[in-house]
Amino acid sequence: MKAIVIHDAKDLRIEERDSAPPKAGEVQVHIAAGGVCGSDLHYYNHGGFGPVRLKEPMILGHEVSGHISAIGSGVNGFSEGDLVAVSPSRPCGFCRFCQEGRQNQCLNMRFYGSAMPMPHIQGAFRQVLNAGAAQCVKASGLSAAEAAMAEPFAVVLHATRTAGDLLGKRVLITGCGPIGVLSIIAARRAGAIEIVATDLSENALMHAKKAGADTVINTSANQSALDQFTPDKGYFDVMFECSGAVSALSAGITAMRPGGIIMQLGLGGDMSLPMMAITAKELQLRGSFRFHTEFATAIELMQGGLVDLKPLVTHTMPLDKAEDAFLIANDRSQAMKAQIDFT
Amino acid sequence: MKAIVIHDAKDLRIEERDSAPPKAGEVQVHIAAGGVCGSDLHYYNHGGFGPVRLKEPMILGHEVSGHISAIGSGVNGFSEGDLVAVSPSRPCGFCRFCQEGRQNQCLNMRFYGSAMPMPHIQGAFRQVLNAGAAQCVKASGLSAAEAAMAEPFAVVLHATRTAGDLLGKRVLITGCGPIGVLSIIAARRAGAIEIVATDLSENALMHAKKAGADTVINTSANQSALDQFTPDKGYFDVMFECSGAVSALSAGITAMRPGGIIMQLGLGGDMSLPMMAITAKELQLRGSFRFHTEFATAIELMQGGLVDLKPLVTHTMPLDKAEDAFLIANDRSQAMKAQIDFT
């Protein structure tokens, strides 16, 4: 079987790997669809990010779905042929964070496609994947492309849950890549009364609008565009910061109303923040990282027709042109989510 | 001007009353629409409920909207002709509960149409009403009938807020009168993944279905209909108990999953509850009563097109046939919400 292996920045290879029968507790999945995520792009473009650097070849990928091709001993509830979304998250179950129900913070996490530990955690961009049955959620009624959106949507659902009740709230979204647009969809689905979204790319804002944003603002044209929301101590109840850009976060802080909640999803380095506004307006800046039980909820919301994530998948490349998926995903003027078809 | 006055059970009269110019801080409203609520029916059918009994004639009504006809001194932000929804809730602003932001529990509450204190608090079923500007929310873009739905919807939004985040949750609604059906609408709007509703009336269940319930169950036909949800410690995450019937609450308790939240909106007397299930499954039974800031949110959600409450208004009677509105509201096989047209 073939796998997509990153060796170094810009050195992406399709390589032959062996497949194996599933062990006890595992299922074997013939991967159908795999989405390219921002962290995949960091490995491809730069060989890593911050202190996380490639030190050995690593199979990329953690947004995948596929069909079950074999079932290990002791596994119930699955049949060959079932379409499943595969969660890339594999917490240990025993550390203190797992014990507290905070499995996404597991001290021994083995998340697909991570160059943090040595040896690296090999990813899921491969034709055949053996996964724990507990990682798999049946996705009947969905396309493989939709099922592969469960992972990024779970990231957003985890943040939404941490933000609390959104019914009747005014929401600001900064950064309209896939995570930002999924945040728009989640916020609207949860009853937000007004959604304003910002980005620098017209293509991203077009998707934001289609996904349900009431107002989209191109902040490259007007950096003080959020100033209109600052009188009377601010306007927004909740913000989803999905850009990782300090300018977006800072502008958002001044536009938040007292007691407002800022969900930080975008990954960035050190940022200089207006702490006086955070303190005096009693804002709450809450980090959000990965997910756990929200993975199954993501599938359920799609299956129930409560959200439609299909329009986000703008490009699909066959496996033998996988590198094109990375190139197009890099171009925010064209792509939202690029996926690879492994079938 | 005319007012609808209850003198005793079944003794409803349309009487002439004087109108007055608005005082400082008040606006004068020509009432357009008024909805008949369950408590109005209790006065009409029985002269009160529990220890609350009519002791003197009282103008009924607390779900009203109308057009501003005069503006008192010191009032800003309103113009003559504006359609407004008028909140019947008038907390004192000074007691300890008002100070804590729990104005719906005000020790000196003066809620329209209440026979609790002496003299009774006169209600809003009248052609001309002077109300505090702070009670009025502009309802431009809505019909008067919709605007008059703000009050019961605010009751439900208060409960929804107390229930917390509903995105991806499984919700049980027991009792599909106006409060139950509005709970279905709110729960769906807030992202509930599955909604099951129960009632004894086919008409109520038809409205529940139309409002978005996935499954409706007539529990008169099958009292153990919720037993299907009890395996594995139960099924529902959240319940809105809107019937005030002990059988509904008890059946719901056994169908709730551990940690589930039961919002109690229905008003009933003493009830015998399965406390072992509440304790062992760690359920949370939370009372919800009236509302405060949710009144404005109710209007905003309608104005934003996020909810459509028009289908709930099944009957509208002219003022001179007001008693017919009470009679039809009594008939659950026909009515959902009956309103009176005061114009």
Place this chain on the structure above:
Amino acid sequence: MKAIVIHDAKDLRIEERDSAPPKAGEVQVHIAAGGVCGSDLHYYNHGGFGPVRLKEPMILGHEVSGHISAIGSGVNGFSEGDLVAVSPSRPCGFCRFCQEGRQNQCLNMRFYGSAMPMPHIQGAFRQVLNAGAAQCVKASGLSAAEAAMAEPFAVVLHATRTAGDLLGKRVLITGCGPIGVLSIIAARRAGAIEIVATDLSENALMHAKKAGADTVINTSANQSALDQFTPDKGYFDVMFECSGAVSALSAGITAMRPGGIIMQLGLGGDMSLPMMAITAKELQLRGSFRFHTEFATAIELMQGGLVDLKPLVTHTMPLDKAEDAFLIANDRSQAMKAQIDFT
């Protein structure tokens, strides 16, 4: 080794059982102290409670501590001779409640000394116990008697956590057996400004007073003693109901202030409750059952000197007079917590 085995109501036997070396992941503990709990008493007095009945002989006991005598393979962090408190709670780690961090609601729970499933879950009143290393918390600096108090204190800490912040709150405790008195200690430790405790037994109330209650009330003498707290909609912010008696819960409901939180710890059958007060005052009745991570916290609070649970252990019987521990525990006029010394 010897074990305390219940065969039927009043049929308690000290029997010889085999001990075994610890398996992988386990430690072997020579039990030192074991506290008699209310559920042990139910088996002893009545052969069970509600639908839970003894169907075969069962070793009782789930409040134990002891010294490690052997260590299985793969276990780190323990040495022979260590005093440990042993948690009786053994969730599966895989069901949906375990995955959500709600392990105390595990669908496959194997809690020591439970006659719920067949075969029954054998308990910890035995001289030698093999337990999972994850069940054991080192208790250096404590006596074995104190360490054996970790279990009932964890029950209370779980409820306290569910009740939320208690700093500056007014707290009502109904029922001053061990759980009630531990609730007094926890509430005072968490900063409650005023604690009122009720019971029918003068001995219990004496312990309540010693544990920090500001006021104790014998409700056998005066059933309307809480009426003094009902004006202005009630007085208490938080209530810990530890009696399982409907009269205590009902009286407490009328004495709670709007928005108050009632933690239900006492186990009782069906109870007739004043639902109108729960709804109109927006009370929150929250069940609390067992514990998970709070077991370790219980030990830490004792070790840090933040609570002193020693005064609760009023009687200690040697193993060969174990039945006397049950008899004295039955007598609320004399005992608070009776323990058995297994050494």
Place this chain on the structure above:
Amino acid sequence: MKAIVIHDAKDLRIEERDSAPPKAGEVQVHIAAGGVCGSDLHYYNHGGFGPVRLKEPMILGHEVSGHISAIGSGVNGFSEGDLVAVSPSRPCGFCRFCQEGRQNQCLNMRFYGSAMPMPHIQGAFRQVLNAGAAQCVKASGLSAAEAAMAEPFAVVLHATRTAGDLLGKRVLITGCGPIGVLSIIAARRAGAIEIVATDLSENALMHAKKAGADTVINTSANQSALDQFTPDKGYFDVMFECSGAVSALSAGITAMRPGGIIMQLGLGGDMSLPMMAITAKELQLRGSFRFHTEFATAIELMQGGLVDLKPLVTHTMPLDKAEDAFLIANDRSQAMKAQIDFT
């Protein structure tokens, strides 16, 4: 009567002002004790802070207590001679934040001794003060000096409430001025299991230790002193940042465990923060500003003997040497809280 008036940086004068009888709803208070706060010092040292600058003479002071000397019409519950703590917080009661129970964020706040609006809000360092009855809390059983500590303690109680349940939590305090030391007292009172406090001043750390900190660390000697707490993703559950220093906040962020809560009380300008740690560890940085109902709670906790704030008052100066109180308050090597005796 005399008042302490700031005209410009270092230009502090004791001036004669007229007193007046109390209006309806007011009481007249002969001020007894007044504490010098950090914001008073900013006006004295620099003529303001950030964009807030003195533009006209202003009476300073907002931490005061005194005895009632006259009672306006319509005021109940007070007698001449009563010792009261006077809250400096005067929200409007009508804006949207007051309506939401967030009065400390009032859009029309008139907080004593603030140069933010023009004309400035005159403060409470005066021999005779007319205050709204709602601002006054009876402080029988306390000294005037203790009663004047209600204000800074209320600031801390507001933050503690926002932090949530502290029972059994590990707490880090950075900055041990009066607010930091009061945070130690509150955290210990609320059941924190371990408290570590940092500062640059040995005098401050001596007070921190006396107030209940388990460990104190002088970070001037060792800037990486908190590194010991960073393994396994961090150690502390809750942090009270009371220094306003970016180095303290940054070091604290790396020492917080996943899901930890950082209460930001210290006022500082822009700060460069390690956002990757906030996001990846899902920390919550929560601003806290002033207080509302916590002012009365502060008095209650002192009256109940649950906290002892007397040791914090290290210096008391007579009114005619008021400037000495400012000079000593400036010297962190000597003072904790300096008060002025107005009697």
